[in-house]
Amino acid sequence: MSNHSYWGVEFFSFFKIFFHQMFLLLTGKASLGSLTSDEIQILMLAMLGISCAIVGSFLILKRMAMVANSLSHTVLVGIVVALVVMRALLGDSYSAFHVDMKVLFIASLLSSLLTAYLTDFLYRVLRLQKDASTGLVFTTLFAVGIILVTLFTKNAHIGAEVIMGNIDMLHSDDLKMGFYLLVMNLSLLLLFFKEYLITSFDPQFGKLSRFSNRFFTYLLLFQTSATVIGAFRAVGVVLVLALLVLPVLTARLLTHRLYKMIILASAVSLLSALVGVALARHILSVYNIALSTGGVVVMTQFGFWGIALIFSPSKGALTRLLTRRRLKAKLATC
């Protein structure tokens, strides 16, 4: 797709073209098939980003960010096993790392249950301390995953793509998966907002109100692994962690209300998808340097976090500076 409309375009004209195209798409003058790779990337990253913002908010509130890290490794086992199952059912036509909805579902269910159950088993039954149980389980499962991949693809080299994804390889079919994921996460959020709120902030109260804390923890884990696998082709299993954590932490610097935090985090994700892809395109057009779009998006999010850190009303550097000034002035007048 070297002749598409974004070739050689600079930062600001990028947005002009993009919004024009989106307008055409929404009014039905352009079809999904006619999307260029940049548009696909933005749409995918935006949808994934919102999914991640929703899931990430609760993960961070429940202090389970490193559990997401575990899952991001163990989904490999899930994917391999799901592929083996699919191959057994449908014959050899299944290629390696072809992820469709069925594989996604089986793999995320499998990996979230396996990880959560094994970690819990080590912690509760074998009485290993929690951090060590988490670390031991996901590294071992990941090692098993690598070996399985080696055996099934008959090739010892598994590409860096598992870790970093390859966003340039996305095509419009992948958008469907991103969309389904977004719908799932959004509807679960709307359905269980109250339950999630209570089980994250006050599990004791949750217990008294007859919510099953365990059920919602497992549901969150399932959502996490589904989102991680959905992001697998776009940004890889490790970069997705950044999408889970960074926007939420940015939003957290700016507000303390949960629903505002989720909305803000989604907005940050959306914005960074736009800016990130445009920036990557700009750098390619102007300096002729091809950078990984996933990396640029993550660093954009990091940049937003840095800006929020300066302007945060509670912890920001600016607030602190102003308070100190005001105090000084007050002292001077005394």
Place this chain on the structure above:
Amino acid sequence: MMSDIIPFSEFFTNPIFSIATIACMLMCFASSLIGVITFVSRRSLIGETLAHATYPGVALALTIGGLFAKNFEAVFPLAILVGAFVGGFIGLKAMLYLEEKLSINSDTALCFVLSVSLGLGVLLASRLQFSNPVWYQKLQMLLYGQAATMLFYHVILYAVLSLLVVFAIVFLFPGMKISYFDPDFASRMGVSQKWIGYTTKILFVLAVVIGLRSTGVVLLSGMLIAPAVAARQFSKTLKEMFVWSAIFGTVSGFLGNYLSVQAGVLLRESYPSLKAGLPTGPLILIVAAFIAFISLLLSRERGFIPRLYRIYKFQRKCLLENILKELYKKEGSLSLKKVRKLYHLSRLKAYLLVWMLERQGIWQKKGRSLELTEKGYKKAERVVRLHRLWEVYLFDYLGIDAANVHQSAEEMEHILTPELEKELTRLLRNPKRDPHNQIIPGEGVTV
């Protein structure tokens, strides 16, 4: 096929295998030592984050090196080491900053640093991919590690670094021991927290740098954790734990290499299309994790199965003693049906119990009831004696009401040892009656 089994000694003599094997063993040795520190300071996941933080460090070192150095190939390995070290150190600092200054909880801080550094790393790597594809390949190698391609200088390098780690640990050991378990006490003892903290940090980063080449970024944290987990099961002191961990780590380093080569040979036989053997890094980790798992299950003091066995044994002892007591009260004979009903025993359980104790000569089955033998009677007498002695003790010495002493005695009768029995008898001057005015059986001791 016998000819396909490679003897262990080959791995130390044959240069094709020995370099990778020895280098891996050294690496595992060093990282398992440091793993003990991360384990006891409950920061096991730090390895994961630091390993990812080295990635942008190395990428940056290669990018900068490519821009300025003319003959960069010569200093290439050094650039990797320095880059990894600097990257890891900055990652560690950033993490502590987030935790302490911004009061982000440690779990989130770990994930934050991990993902940002990987993002940065990916960015730099993609730049490198176009400017220098060969170095890019080498950088990507660090993600999964590649034990098989190591050279002789790696062995020397790892030997030196491992020695450094050992020296640091031996030198700092006394201060370290106190400061990990009780930082407040340590600072009052005049142990410099700052010094220990700094060395510990450097050790953490060093462990990651050492591990990079053989197991790779992703699996490295496992190699910090698994040997320490296994070692914890067998040791009571920190020193023992270091020794055990080093042993487990080194052994898994060897076995991982061995299995990788051996399995590769066997696999190629059945699948000629397989291009390479099984990767070494994952196998090392799987061996280490297997050792950890087995130790968690089987270690004598803390293992799961021995613990279950102890619980089972004690429960059985209680059950048996309760039945004996009941038999004693019923003049040595009780119907089997009654016993089953009293202690909620299934038919099978009751059958097994009766059969086993008949063999030991505790009781005999006569028709539908149990009858105590001479030996069984003695045993029953002792249980009743302990029960009633304890009641007397509670009543006389602790002034507990006679109506309330029974419950405590029900539990203590199973726990009191012969020595305690003797002591009690002496203390209570060999009483003949308990607070309920029942006879205390047995001879006791002469006062």
